[in-house]
Amino acid sequence: MTRTLRIGTRGSALALAQTGTVAEALKAAGAQVEIVVIKTPGDLSDAPIAQIGIGVFTSALRDALANGEIDVAVHSYKDLPTAPDSRLVLAAVPQREDPRDALVARDGLTLGELLPGSTVGTGSPRRAAQLEALGLGLNIVPLRGNVDTRIGKVRSGELDAVVLARAGIARLGRAGEITETLEPIQMLPAPAQGALAVECRVDDVDAEHLIQSTLDDSASRAAVTAERAMLAALEAGCSAPVGALADVVEDLDDEGKVVYRLSLRGVAATPENDLLRASATGDLTEAEGLGRALAAELLDLGAAVLSGPEA
Numbered sequence: 271m272t273r274t275l276r277i278g279t280r281g282s283a284l285a286l287a288q289t290g291t292v293a294e295a296l297k298a299a300g301a302q303v304e305i306v307v308i309k310t311p312g313d314l315s316d317a318p319i320a321q322i323g324i325g326v327f328t329s330a331l332r333d334a335l336a337n338g339e340i341d342v343a344v345h346s347y348k349d350l351p352t353a354p355d356s357r358l359v360l361a362a363v364p365q366r367e368d369p370r371d372a373l374v375a376r377d378g379l380t381l382g383e384l385l386p387g388s389t390v391g392t393g394s395p396r397r398a399a400q401l402e403a404l405g406l407g408l409n410i411v412p413l414r415g416n417v418d419t420r421i422g423k424v425r426s427g428e429l430d431a432v433v434l435a436r437a438g439i440a441r442l443g444r445a446g447e448i449t450e451t452l453e454p455i456q457m458l459p460a461p462a463q464g465a466l467a468v469e470c471r472v473d474d475v476d477a478e479h480l481i482q483s484t485l486d487d488s489a490s491r492a493a494v495t496a497e498r499a500m501l502a503a504l505e506a507g508c509s510a511p512v513g514a515l516a517d518v519v520e521d522l523d524d525e526g527k528v529v530y531r532l533s534l535r536g537v538a539a540t541p542e543n544d545l546l547r548a549s550a551t552g553d554l555t556e557a558e559g560l561g562r563a564l565a566a567e568l569l570d571l572g573a574a575v576l577s578g579p580e581a
């Protein structure tokens with residue numbers, strides 16, 4: 271293929287790092303690639319994500335892809351709205367990074383070592399709700415900006431700690447600054463956290479096949495499919511207090527033979543903002559159904575049906 275694939279990305283250090291790994295993998299498979307930086311409204315505004323809405327980081331990239339300015343778009347999967355875009359196809363979900371959230375605190379502190387009243391920065395209602403639920407008396411304060419800005423508020427002494435996705439910190443080569451990786455039983459990550467979504471145009475079969483065969487990881491795809499089906503069925507947006515994490519696990523069938531199954535855990539808030547947790551396992555090929563079933567269970571338990579960014 272003499273064609274050059276134009277890979278679109280946001281211009282942040284994190285987005286460029288993510289896109290770099292995709293570009294390198296495609297090059298190693300013999301493709302010619304070019305990286306095109308697309309400015310998004312999310313990069314130009316300092317307003318809280320909960321105000322500017324879902325899709326601020328992704329819709330400009332998707333439009334550029336649909337109208338032929340680029341041939342491939344690389345997104346942080348968790349930033350994509352759950353509604354499908356019929357112009358595009360998800361060509362690959364590359365092997366997922368560690369999906370967990372991470373604490374960066376002053377003086378190497380862990381969550382349990384932070385005294386009541388300590389200030390912890392996060393702009394995420396999901397992280398805030400789960401931090402509150404620990405009952406540590408933490409003072410949770412709003413926070414926005416890129417990874418560098420957020421960690422900078424700990425370094426400057428403005429905050430005692432911040433909570434961020436481990437994957438984002440690691441992709442920037444700064445995992446050494448993490449003081450604690452938070453266990454999912456305390457802090458379930460955002461659906462699809464740590465995963466990338468690599469999209470191309472629905473009619474660009476050559477690009478789709480190349481990207482799929484080079485980059486797609488079926489276990490990562492199954493896990494994020496279940497997590498996002500749960501999110502979609504709760505009608506929540508990326509800013510709502512909903513967490514989910516699926517893993518491929520070994521199980522034994524009726525004859526004692528090892529089979530691989532998908533294990534999904536979820537958390538969602540009630541209208542009173544109490545947290546509900548539930549777990550289920552299902553067939554690897556039934557990831558969507560598993561996500562929907564767990565959402566139904568959470569709704570039965572009293573989870574709020576969420577309406578998106580203002581939730």
Ligand SMILES: NCc1[nH]cc(CCC(=O)O)c1CC(=O)O
Nearest residue numbers: 346348434435437438463464465
């Ligand atoms: N909402 C912002 C965002 N979107 C993707 C990542 C990086 C982690 C990932 O790729 O899932 C981050 C930063 C964060 O949540 O700390």
